[in-house]
Structures are given as C-alpha cells and as structure tokens.
Amino acid sequence: MTADLLAPVHLLDAWRARFEDLTVELAGRHDLAITLAPSTAALAVRVAPGAAAVAEVALGVPLPTRPLAWEPTLRGQSLHLGPDEWLVTDVAATSAAAWEAVTRPALAAVGAAASDVSAQYADLRLQGRAARELLSFGCALDLRPASFGPRTCARTLLGQSGVLLVGHDDGEFQLLVRTSFAGYVAAWLLDAAEEYR
Amino acid sequence: MQLIPCPWCGPREQTEFHYGGQADVAYPDDPAALTDEQWAHFVFFRDNPKGPFAERWFHSAGCRTWFRAVRDTRTYAFLPGSSA
Ligand SMILES: [Zn+2]
Numbered sequence: 001m002t003a004d005l006l007a008p009v010h011l012l013d014a015w016r017a018r019f020e021d022l023t024v025e026l027a028g029r030h031d032l033a034i035t036l037a038p039s040t041a042a043l044a045v046r047v048a049p050g051a052a053a054v055a056e057v058a059l060g061v062p063l064p065t066r067p068l069a070w071e072p073t074l075r076g077q078s079l080h081l082g083p084d085e086w087l088v089t090d091v092a093a094t095s096a097a098a099w100e101a102v103t104r105p106a107l108a109a110v111g112a113a114a115s116d117v118s119a120q121y122a123d124l125r126l127q128g129r130a131a132r133e134l135l136s137f138g139c140a141l142d143l144r145p146a147s148f149g150p151r152t153c154a155r156t157l158l159g160q161s162g163v164l165l166v167g168h169d170d171g172e173f174q175l176l177v178r179t180s181f182a183g184y185v186a187a188w189l190l191d192a193a194e195e196y197r
Numbered sequence: 198m199q200l201i202p203c204p205w206c207g208p209r210e211q212t213e214f215h216y217g218g219q220a221d222v223a224y225p226d227d228p229a230a231l232t233d234e235q236w237a238h239f240v241f242f243r244d245n246p247k248g249p250f251a252e253r254w255f256h257s258a259g260c261r262t263w264f265r266a267v268r269d270t271r272t273y274a275f276l277p278g279s280s281a
Contacts, residue, residue, distance in 0.1 A: 085261070140209070155258065
C-alpha cells in the first residue's frame with residue numbers, strides 16, 4: 001500500500017454524527033447547523049514590518065493590511081492574525097510541503113518566512129441565526145455584525161481553548177481550532193447547544 | 198472581567214494576556230562587567246509604585262505580540278492611549 005491510497009479523514013470525524021443529529025434536531029426551531037469542513041493546505045506567513053507589499057508579490061496572494069481582516073484568494077483565504085503574521089490557505093494545493101518549498105525561498109528574499117501548518121487546525125463551520133449566540137456563551141468578543149462582520153477574523157478564547165474565529169459574508173462562522181484542542185471544542189459546542197435541545 | 202487594550206486588537210479580556218513585568222528595564226551594556234549584586238539588581242529588582250506603572254503585556258491568545266502599557270496600580274485602570 002502506498003501513501004496516496006489513504007483518504008483524508010477529518011480530525012473530528014468521530015464527532016460528525018453527533019453534529020449531524022444536532023443540526024437535524026434543531027432544524028426549523030433554532031436554526032443552527034454545525035458542520036465539519038475538510039482541512040486545507042495552510043502556510044503561516046511572517047513578514048517584517050513594512051514588507052507586506054513586497055511579500056504579497058512574492059507570495060502571489062494578497063495580504064490584507066487592516067488588523068483582524070481576511071480576504072478570499074483565488075483558491076483559499078488570506079487571514080491577518082497579527083501585526084506581522086498571516087495565515088494563507090489553499091484548497092487546491094495537493095502538497096503543502098511542495099507549496100512551502102517554492103514559497104519559502106521567494107519570501108526569504110524579501111525578509112519573510114512561510115511554514116507549512118496544514119496539520120495545525122481543524123475546521124468547523126457554524127451556520128444559522130443561533131450560531132452567534134452559541135459562540136457568545138463562551139467567547140467574550142462582541143460578535144454582532146457591526147463589530148465582527150464578514151471578512152473579520154480574530155484569535156481569541158472559546159471556553160478554555162484558543163480558537164481562530166472567522167466571519168463569512170453569509171453570516172457563517174468558521175472556527176479554526178488547534179488539533180490538540182479540537183475534541184475539547186467539539187464537546188464544548190455540543191454542551192453549549194444543549195440550551196436549544 | 199477587566200478589559201486590557203491591545204494596541205493591535207483593541208480591548209480584550211484579561212485572560213487573553215500574560216503579564217511581562219516592568220517595562221523599560223534596559224539590558225546591561227556589558228553584563229560581564231557587573232558585580233553579582235549589580236546583576237541581581239538587574240534581574241530581580243523592580244519598581245513597585247503606588248500609581249501609574251509602565252508594564253509589558255503579551256497578548257498570548259490573540260495577536261501574539263508584546264506591548265507596553267501604563268496601568269495605575271491603585272485602580273488597575275489602564276491609562277487611555279498608553280498601549281503601544
Ligand atoms: Zn492583540
């Protein structure tokens with residue numbers, strides 16, 4: 001057997017049925033759906049102050065300058081996580097290692113760095129009108145659209161776990177969780193959703 | 198819960214931060230030239246004012262950057278505009 005016969009399995013695959021049960025049970029009553037999104041190739045990009053514009057060219061992906069902003073790219077997302085830090089994803093990249101290998105020298109030339117962090121996050125999606133309230137049970141950010149609208153992303157705490165929270169155009173919340181905390185966050189979400197059952 | 202103003206993220210809950218002690222403690226120019234006593238003063242001795250105190254804070258659960266802020270030790274209030 002060779003490695004390419006292995007099918008990717010979501011880190012939280014064991015939780016999938018419970019999220020589906022929840023979504024079915026709440027349908028029409030509370031409008032909440034929690035789904036698992038396949039993980040994508042992702043690079044952590046660190047850029048020296050003032051070099052974002054040149055790094056953007058070397059990377060071939062826009063790097064949003066506004067704090068806590070993200071932009072869709074041709075094949076993924078570009079998220080501004082900190083003053084010198086971005087997370088760039090690519091749904092089409094078959095090998096993150098190869099992507100890193102071509103990106104790294106191009107970025108090094110402009111004083112920036114890229115690291116393959118594809119295995120770092122599990123990706124969950126929360127949809128429906130109750131999604132914002134559910135998250136606010138364990139997250140201190142003001143998640144109302146006026147302050148946390150579409151194209152906004154923030155690393156913060158959900159319960160006891162650090163998460164990367166990403167707002168989408170259609171009111172959907174994307175939750176990127178460190179792999180070692182994914183089980184905790186899955187359990188936390190189901191527990192918080194007991195409120196609606 | 199107290200909010201701490203991160204210069205990049207804006208106000209966030211205190212649990213997202215780690216305290217970094219007194220700000221503006223300069224590393225000695227020539228550490229090897231210091232006596233043990235002078236070195237101990239650099240490593241361990243800190244001001245303990247009653248009133249405004251310049252401190253280092255790390256936004257560990259957010260943008261993961263260090264910043265400097267002035268906090269009044271009597272009230273815990275961060276001085277407006279002091280985060281940088
Ligand atoms: Zn911050």
